Amino acid sequence: MPLTADVAAQQVQERLRSLHKLIYDIEAERGRNEQCIESILRAEKAIESPSNTDDSSSSSQQQMQLKNLYKSGLTAAEQEERLLRAALSRIYDIRAIKNERRIQARHAGNKETIGCGALMKMLLSAAQTLPLHVGAAGERAPPLCGAAPADPGHIARPGDAVAALVRVSDKEENWILAEVVSWLPAQGKYEVDDIDEEQKNRHVLSKRRVVPLPLMRADPRTDEHALFPKGAVVMALYPQTTCFYRAVVNRLPASAADPYEVLFEDSSYADGYSPPERVAQRYVIAIKEGKGRAT
Secondary structure, three states: OOOOHHHHHHHHHHHHHHHHHHHHHHHHHHHHHHHHHHHHHHHHHHHHOHHHOOOHHHHHHHHHHHHHHHHHHHHHHHHHHHHHHHHHHHHHHHHHHHHHHHHHHHHOOOOOOOOHHHHHHHHHHHHHOOOEOOOOOOOOOOOOEOOOOOOOOOOOOOOOEEEEEEEOOOOOEEEEEEEEEEEEOOOOEEEEEEOOOOOOOEEEEEHHHEEEOOOEEOOOOOOHHHOOOOOOEEEEEOOOOOEEEEEEEEEOOOOOOOOEEEEEEOOOOOOOEOOOEEEOHHHEEEOOOOOOOOO
């Protein structure tokens, strides 16, 4: 059933109210955690004090107290983590509701043309606000997190961003940034729109001509395995354009908010590569095997 504007607004408001309460709960829990940490530091300092070395009974009691403080700190940290994950869930819900409404409006013909400058800002914002994967200890990044490939049977949903190999002339094909309109199961093909709305182009493409973009960012501190290694050949969105070209990873992101640094293949330079360019995780993907070139 289509999501009406009134229902969507009501759902967003409900989640905003829940998020507002969660933020207060997080701050209160964080305050308790800080007090617990201060107690732990004081207890550790007391145990290390020279005056404590001769009193074994007192030392044993202090060590037991410190152990209990560690347990309390762990419990408090786990509670703060639960609250943070609940808050992230509300944020993702709001994003999903708004995206569904946008897709419905587009299908209804209410498609607003976006200028080039506004489009570039929108693409940058989409990359910066792409959800960050925060897994449990020892948990590996899921498919479509950073460089992690999609599952073999993955079908991109309407509204998902993809790289699409389209024919631009009789002799040339380009990888463009596009948005999924629908999946046509009987044909095994995607219907996609060029993200550059000034082109007003819609394409029907086989699955092998479509590469889903990451759905989450990878944190280099915890999920380095989900990033392309230095020297990897990739496809990357050339800055200030909506086209993907072959490039080599020159430097990995240092933090979850950082982009890759890549060198684009460019025959106009003596060494065959452009000067370093910064490209967000969302717009760096694996080279697609099969027909068609990235340039």
